[in-house]
Amino acid sequence: MLWSHWVRPLLFCGDAEKTHYRAMTALSVAAQVPSFLSQLRSLTVVRDDRLAMEVLGHRFSNPVGLAAGFDKDARWHHWLSALGFGFIEVGTITDQPQEGNPKPRLFRLPADQALLNRLGFNNGGAEVARQRLERQAPNIVLGINIGKSKVTPNELATSSYLKSFRMLWPFAHYVTINVSSPNTPGLRALQDRQPLLELLEAIETENQRLAQAHARPPKAVLVKIAPDLNDAQVEDVVEIALEAKLAGIIATNTTIRRDGLKTSSQEIEKLGAGGISGRPVHARSCEVVRRLYRRAQGQLTIIGVGGIFNGDDAWRMIGAGATLVQVYTGFIYGGPLMVGTINRQLIEKMNSHGLTHLAQRIGQEAGN
Numbered sequence: 592m593l594w595s596h597w598v599r600p601l602l603f604c605g606d607a608e609k610t611h612y613r614a615m616t617a618l619s620v621a622a623q624v625p626s627f628l629s630q631l632r633s634l635t636v637v638r639d640d641r642l643a644m645e646v647l648g649h650r651f652s653n654p655v656g657l658a659a660g661f662d663k664d665a666r667w668h669h670w671l672s673a674l675g676f677g678f679i680e681v682g683t684i685t686d687q688p689q690e691g692n693p694k695p696r697l698f699r700l701p702a703d704q705a706l707l708n709r710l711g712f713n714n715g716g717a718e719v720a721r722q723r724l725e726r727q728a729p730n731i732v733l734g735i736n737i738g739k740s741k742v743t744p745n746e747l748a749t750s751s752y753l754k755s756f757r758m759l760w761p762f763a764h765y766v767t768i769n770v771s772s773p774n775t776p777g778l779r780a781l782q783d784r785q786p787l788l789e790l791l792e793a794i795e796t797e798n799q800r801l802a803q804a805h806a807r808p809p810k811a812v813l814v815k816i817a818p819d820l821n822d823a824q825v826e827d828v829v830e831i832a833l834e835a836k837l838a839g840i841i842a843t844n845t846t847i848r849r850d851g852l853k854t855s856s857q858e859i860e861k862l863g864a865g866g867i868s869g870r871p872v873h874a875r876s877c878e879v880v881r882r883l884y885r886r887a888q889g890q891l892t893i894i895g896v897g898g899i900f901n902g903d904d905a906w907r908m909i910g911a912g913a914t915l916v917q918v919y920t921g922f923i924y925g926g927p928l929m930v931g932t933i934n935r936q937l938i939e940k941m942n943s944h945g946l947t948h949l950a951q952r953i954g955q956e957a958g959n
């Protein structure tokens with residue numbers, strides 16, 4: 592009530608990107624007040640072993656993570672962990688710092704419970720993120736999502752990813768190779784078979800080398816794909832991921848499609864290019880996860896992301912084959928108590944379906 596009737600309408604008045612930074616500044620200031628974070632935790636953290644997932648070499652206390660793009664510069668993960676997430680993915684981080692596209696570049700589509708963004712990987716670069724992570728080690732399972740700098744041509748993409756990978760490797764619980772943002776020209780072409788296989792094999796080779804050099808286990812590496820791939824391409828990604836010995840796939844990023852929206856086409860056209868997230872991508876994201884799950888036959892971990900707003904959506908995504916899920920747009924609309932609510936709803940669903948652990952739900956509706 593307080594969130595949906597008072598706080599959200601107030602936050603939604605201003606420019607979306609400015610509001611994001613203001614809200615995060617407010618959180619980091621409030622976090623300095625003793626007991627603020629523990630009070631927040633008592634409202635949002637759901638402790639129940641039935642939600643925990645042992646996967647990608649780590650224990651995730653619950654399956655609901657924060658998707659990439661929210662904490663692009665690995666600046667706020669320490670405080671965001673108080674909001675009940677099971678894990679947080681920071682980034683996308685590129686090897687060189689970059690401003691991103693001209694503003695305004697982030698818009699709300701309330702009629703569709705969606706966002707449209709063309710941020711374009713605005714971030715301070717891998718070296719700044721490395722220093723920040725060195726100063727403040729993560730207090731939660733941390734994924735690090737890396738991408739290619741805009742100025743780097745696709746022919747040199749592998750070395751751009753490798754540079755960030757090497758710098759950030761020690762701090763990651765898992766690493767995501769992002770080849771699916773619609774806002775970096777040419778990036779999604781890296782999803783084609785040959786360039787993708789080349790990139791992922793180079794990353795895995797470096798992963799093994801770094802593991803030896805640090806005398807630590809290699810990191811789980813996942814690739815993040817677009818919802819706009821056709822079904823054959825989606826299935827091909829599974830073959831490529833297996834060939835490159837990846838740990839998993841994250842599906843999906845934002846869509847460039849504009850069909851089926853409630854927001855008028857004139858309004859959408861006025862806003863211009865970008866990727867749409869939230870409710871409009873949910874059905875396709877679930878479908879992609881279902882295809883990946885069926886094809887991978889348990890050999891890859893799938894993280895499902897796209898239009899998750901509540902426990903029903905998360906339950907559907909896990910039923911389609913996701914072991915873990917992530918939220919971004921739903922969190923913007925749902926507010927700070929959302930993750931706790933989803934986890935409590937998942938427990939209710941397990942109880943009503945007679946399951947003793949959430950892992951039993953994975954792929955139940957993938958139709959194998």
Ligand SMILES: Cc1cc2nc3c(=O)[nH]c(=O)nc-3n(C[C@H](O)[C@H](O)[C@H](O)COP(=O)(O)O)c2cc1C
Pocket residue numbers: 658659660661663682683697706708710712736769772815843844845867868869870872896897898899917918919920921
């Ligand atoms: C404002 C915004 C920025 C995003 N930035 C990134 C990014 O930097 N890297 C990335 O892999 N995905 C990024 N995403 C995509 C999300 O991580 C997620 O895959 C997508 O939004 C679908 O989930 P959702 O419907 O819960 O938002 C961004 C999404 C939004 C809305």
